Amino acid sequence: MEIHQEVLRTFFGNFNNLNAIQKESIPVILDGNNIIISSSTGTGKTEAVLAPLISKYLDESLLNDRMTWLYITPTKALANDIYRRIHPLLSKLHLNVGIRHGDRDETRLVKKIHILITTPESLDVIMKRNDNSLNDIRALILDEVHILFNTQRGLQMSLIISRLKRHILDHDIQIACLSATIASCKDISSFLFGNSENFYEIVKHSHKMIDAFITIITSKEALLKLIEKIFTGPTKLLIFANSRIECDRLGSILWNSEKLRPHLFTHYSSLSTQMREKTEKDFNHAETAICIATSTLELGIDIGDIDAVILWGPPWTVNSFLQRIGRGNRRTKKTNAICLVSYESKNKYLDLLYFYAILDLAKEGIIEKIKPMKLFGALIQQILMIIATNQGAFTKTQEIINIANIHDHLSRENVEEILKSMSEANYIKPHGFKNRYGANDGLYRLLDLRLIYSNITISSRDVKIFEGKKEIGHISTKNLLNMHPGAIIRFAGRCWKVVKIENTKIQVKSNDFIKDPIEIQYSSKGKYISDTLILNRIYDYLSKMKINFDIIDKKVRTPFSNYINNLISIFSPSHIPLIRLDDNFCYLTFGGKLCNLVFCQVLGINELKIDQIGIVSKFPIDFSKLP
Incomplete structure (x- = not known):
């Protein structure tokens, strides 16, 4: 099967304009295979899967005039961006594009939608309606799937797709997954689809050179002076902070500059949809601008060509680092990354070392490899949705098991135990003699309060x-x-x-x-836990690996070198290094924050401070007491 020529012209102009990813993916998809593509932002992944999927089912979709494709994104902002990008293209092919999420619903306005762009939660709502428009879905595109990996939302998405496949009984659904650069496509496909699907994998790592500079910012004034120095002529800068409160603080510092103020934007999840969309649009079209953002702009939202990416504090993973710097310099063979340690850092040289380790690993192409987690939480929400979809009627236990058991750990035994616990909590109730469960008061209350549609813990109002x-x-x-x-x-x-x-x-x-x-005090979404990959690399610097100081600001090289040499002098692989800080004991475990917390809990230690690297205690710690 060959790609439809009209589709080829619409997406690419002609075959000669295809890149390597697109040339490999198109015949694979046209042959009917599922596919997962892992590559950096701006490599044409969307077109690589959408063009052949449109081509494969175009004639059938136009003939039946029914919804044929589902495009699922993890965020509303990305859904809006995908809509803006593909709507003009698909309209040339006489296809109607619709969008459905918490802020927009065109499913009731557009009479005939051929491709629907939505989020996992909104698809869940559509499924609850028993909407017949899903009956003819032929292809499913899942964008930025790495965001869903090892999360309850990811398990929720997995179970929704399992329900969708059982809803459509007369034909298979072809699946295409798009991801940023990851260590293992197989781990992601296993987490999302268990043992139910096979995928052809395309992995393309970026070979762009990373031109990085690492320094310590000593004051607000020093930060302002540096940004003003970089911001000369038509320049677009993207500054990533690790939290919303840091975005606010950075914005207030830069707002004090008359030079920077007219060109300043902020972007994070607490802004209204209207504000975020205006920021994305204005920043995209501006020739001269600065945008301060959290991880909300790590995703592939179109914001134009960025001259340099500035990182305010080290991200917690190599993957996040690559996502962030990958937003810059798309049209060149080099990525400019400016890594800044905050003047508010409690251990500036340690943060500088952390930055260096991340950069070193990124240049070597080494990223975190995390195995799929065996999660259960979202199954509870999906059980409620399955029963609610059946109008609260008694639903066969086997029906729920069949949806869940694409994952080995969601076995009959575990599903039945969860059903029993939900019954004891008054959300559902068992049938008197049949192996079925129906709605109880708890489920009806969740429906009345509209709290059934998300597995995410409800925070304060x-x-x-x-x-x-x-x-x-x-x-x-x-x-x-x-x-x-x-x-x-x-x-x-x-x-x-x-x-x-x-x-x-x-x-x-x-x-x-x-x-x-x-x-503003923002509701925490949980503390970031560093991967041991970075901590192990820092450990290596103190035991055997040399550090190249060339990418470190000359002003801080000497004190940083002294700091490293002091650590090396007390370091020994056979015991946990100890530093005396005033009257306290600082143990360098390199275990990560979670592991250090466990140490303290098991040993009954009243710690003063715990971070990724170590534990600060008022008293000596006897680690030999660990079981």
Whole structure:
């Protein structure tokens, strides 16, 4: 089977314009195979799978005038971006593109949708409706699947697809997965599909040279001076911070510069959809701009060509580092990465060493290899959805088992144990004599409160922030305890004066910067845990590997070298190094934060501080007591 010539012209112009990934993937997909492609951002993965899938089922879709393709993204922002990118192309082929997520629903507006772009949660809602529009789905595209790997959302997506496949009984669904550079495609396909699917794998690692520079920023003034120095002429900079509060702090520092202020953007999850979309659009089209973002812009949202990526503090994984720097310099053979250790860091030279280790591993093409986790939590939510889809009626236990057992660990025994626990918690109830379960009061209450559609733990209720009629964003209601009319808050990298506070919203107006505004307290999504890959590399530097100081700022080379030599002098592979800090004991375990927490719990230690590298204690620790 050959690709439809009209599709080829629409996506690529002609065959000579195909890159290596596209040339390999197109015949594989046209032959009907499932595929997973792992490569860096901007390598044409979307076109590599979408063009042949459109070609394969185009005639059938136009003839039946039914929904034929599902395109699933992990975020609403990426769904919107994919819609903007493919809608003009597919309209040339007389195909209607629809979008469905928490902020947009075109499934009820567009009469005939041929390809639907959605998120896992929205697909779950459509499935609950028993929507017949899904009956003719032929192909499923899952974008940025590495985001879902080893998460409850990923298991949720896996079980939704299992339900979808059982909903469509008369034909198979062809599946294409797109991912950033990962260590193992097989691990991702195993996590999402268990033993139910086979995949052809295409892996293309980036061979772009990384031109990196690492330094320590000593003050706010030094940061401002450096950014102003870099920001000359038509320049686009993307600055990644590790948290929303750091985005706000960085924004407030750069806002003090008259040179930078007109070109400054922020982007993170607490901003309103309207604000985020405006930032993405304006930053994309700007020739001169700076955007400060969290991991929200690690995904493949189109933001144009970036001249340099600046990292404010080291990310926690090599994979995240590659995702971030991969957003820059797409049109050149070199990626510019500026790695900055914050003046607020409690151990600046350790953070600098952490940066160096990540960069060293990235240049060697070594990334984290994490085996699929055996998760259970999302199965509870999916059991509730299965029964709710059946209008609460008694549902065969075997029906639930058949959906779950694509994963070996979701065995009959485990599923039945979960069903029993859910029954004891009053969410569902067993049939008197048949092996079935139906809805109980707990499930009906979840439906009434619309809390059934997500497996994510519900955090405290949010309150929206408005400037006039324009929604700026949303924050946790716990922030209201620190606010009053007239208070100055920092949000979206700017200062705002609180005008009025109500139960569901806060009215603000723009305000000049002040020295100590009220900082927003964001709901934590969990502490990042470093992979042992990076910690092991740091361990190697202290035992045998040499450090190349050329990429480190000349101003900090000497003190950094002294720091490393001091660590080496106390280092021995046969025991845990100990440093005395004032009257405290600092043990360098290189175990990672989670492992160090376990050490302290098992040994009954009241630690002063725990981080990725070690433990600080008031008293000596006897590690020989570990079991």
